[in-house]
Amino acid sequence: MRIPAILAALAFTTLAPAAPLLAKVKLAASTPAAGAKAKSPKTVTLTFSEKVNPAKATAAIIMTAMPGMPNHGEMPIRNFTPSWSADGKTLTLTLKKPLPTGTYDLRWQAAGADGQAMSGKVSFDVG
Ligand SMILES: [Cu+2]
Structure with a gap:
């Protein structure tokens, strides 16, 4: 069951105190958000809790399901181009074509x- 895990993750994000110095980096926000249903997004963003090293950051968009394809x-x-915000916290993936209907995992490392x-x-x- 996936929904309680998503709710728990959201609760953690909301209740986490301000990051102390040298805290482990974590995801502060994303678009689409976890558990969201988006309409043909053409950009996907990841905002981290602190400035990250772009050279050590990776992001992947994986389609895990789509209607009419059981397996x-x-x-x-x-087909996206990554770019970083000036403050080094937000990674934007700009897609050449909007994401088609389906279910996705946005996986990151930073x-x-x-x-x-x-x-x-x-x-x-x-x-
Ligand atoms: Cu697909």
Whole structure:
């Protein structure tokens, strides 16, 4: 069951205190948000809790399901261009074509000031 895990993740994000110095980097926000249903997004963003090292950051958009395909498997979406905000906290993935209807995992890895690579994922739907 996925919804309680998503709610727990949201609660954690909301209740987490301000990051102390050299805290592990974590995801502060994303668009689409975890559990959201988006309409044909053409950009996907990840905002981290602190400035991250762009050279050590990765992001992948994986389509995990789509209507009418029971055994879809994992399908990486590669037609995007990454760019960073001036403050180094937000990564924007600009897609050449809007995401089609389906279910997606947005997987990330990033390291902040402490150099430790952290990772996570955001699951959302498009339709
Ligand atoms: Cu697909």
